[in-house]
Amino acid sequence: MIDVTVENFEAEVVAASMNVPVLVDFWAPWCGPCKSLGPVLEKLETEYAGRFKLAKIDSDQEQQLAGMFGIRSIPTCVLLMNGQPVDGFMGALPEGQVRAFLDKHVPTAEEMAAEAEEEEAQEALADGDTGTALEKLQHAVVTDPSNDDARFDYVKLLLQLGREDDAKVAFAPVIAKAAVSRKLGALKAWMDAIDFVANGAYGVSAEVDFEAKITANKRDFDTRYARARWLMAQQRWTDAMDELLEILMRDKAWNEEAARKTYVAILEVIEAPKPKVAEGQIPPEDPVVATYRRRLSSVVLS
Template identity: 60%
Template sequence: MINVTVQNFEAEVIAASMQTPVLVDFWAPWCGPCKSLGPVLEQLETEYAGRFKLVKIDSDQEQQLAAAFGIRSIPTCILLKNGQPVDGFAGALPAGQVRQFLDKHVPSEGALVAEAEVSEAEALIESGDTQAALAKLADALAQDPANDDARADYVRLLIATGAYEEAAATLQEPLAREPRPLRFDALRRWLDAMQFVEKDERGNWPLEQFDAKIADNKRDFDTRFAKAQVLMAEGNWAPAMDELLDIILRDKTWNDEMARKTYVAILELLTPPPPKTAAADGKSAGGIELTGKAAMQEDPQAALLSSYRRKLSMALN
């Protein structure tokens, strides 16, 4: 528990809430209900063992902060995450009700363990130890099956290492959701391309063989799409999108818009993940710093994505 004033509010509440939920208890020394709620909150902070941070603000001494939060009575508790108030309650609630309130917003123990496992996996990937990274990500999912970041990282690494059946099994749950999450749909389409190369005889064709068939019939969309899948499997993303764009320009609705959906999937696969905390430094949802044309030109992948998004927009309009 920390006593907060105007002087340390930014560091102890706003900045801290970027990493851990912060529960702000507005109280006053003369308030009887405040004196009964305070020990309950302090006990729960100990019980939750770092899953949230408790701070106290004396509403008499810090009237500016109380006014900023619109405090009308005390005790009042406000929960902040990522620098923003997300929920609150008024009055001296019993421990059970406060616990129910916290459990709606505070990460579970399993979720915290999973986050640590994901961080360790990222370091292992950087060092080139993919098998250890896979084990860490599998542990993270076991601890917190709702951790979509861990699931996406795990599937991506499974595909990259050729564990296609395990990747398909791990994708089943998110692909059954409505609406289907774009990042998992993108991973499924990348997996489809890898399995196409493995199972379809055209997966072994040289590109010249595809080109010869397409030259005979420029509307041979099945061959064009097969070529795009081969290019995807090889990591030749821009040529794959070029082939898909050719289909879109000729027939936007071919095969239930398969070309457009796969094109969008490639854009998603190439887009950097968002920052883990709320961006306060001018970053886009894709994690690209919004610092003007010069910065964009210095990032070849960002420039590629921007270019191919424009091409798709023009083709569809």
């Protein structure tokens, strides 16, 4: 619990809510119901062990903040997430109702643990420690099987390391979501490309063979698409997108927009996780991803 004023509001409430939900309790020393609600909130903050942060604002002393939130009666509680108010309640609710309110928004202990593991994995990857990153991501998925972001990063890293069989096992629980999730669909497109190459007759002369066929017929889209998937399987991402662009420049709708869909899948795969930034700031974009997004837009919209 922390007492919030105009001076520390930005840091203790807005910035803090980018990482953890912040429950702001507007109260006053003379308010009887506030005195009964306060201990309940403090007890739950301790019990929830970091899953939300309690901030208390004396509405008499901090009238500017009370006015900013439109507070008309106390106690009033407002929950902020990612810098924005998302919900709230008025009055001294009993503990059970406050708990139910929090449980609608506050992450579970498992979700918090998995998110921490995922962040540590990204730090390990940034340091080039793929072994630690893989261990952290695997643990995150086991801790919270519903965390599709952690699973995406885990399967992606397995594929990057050439562990296709392990990737397929890890991906199996969410394969049904691939049709409705862009990120999971991107992984499936990558794995499909690997299987396509493994099942095809592509020897050491594959690149020469592809080039010969395409030189003979620039509109041989089947060969161009096969080459793009062959390049995907080798993780030659920009080469694969360049080949897909060649199809798109000639026929955007070919094969039910297969080239565009595969291109978008590659962008999803190669885009690095965006770092957390303060409210109002835009996280930096990978320059390669930005360039190829622009190229896709210019071709599709032309």
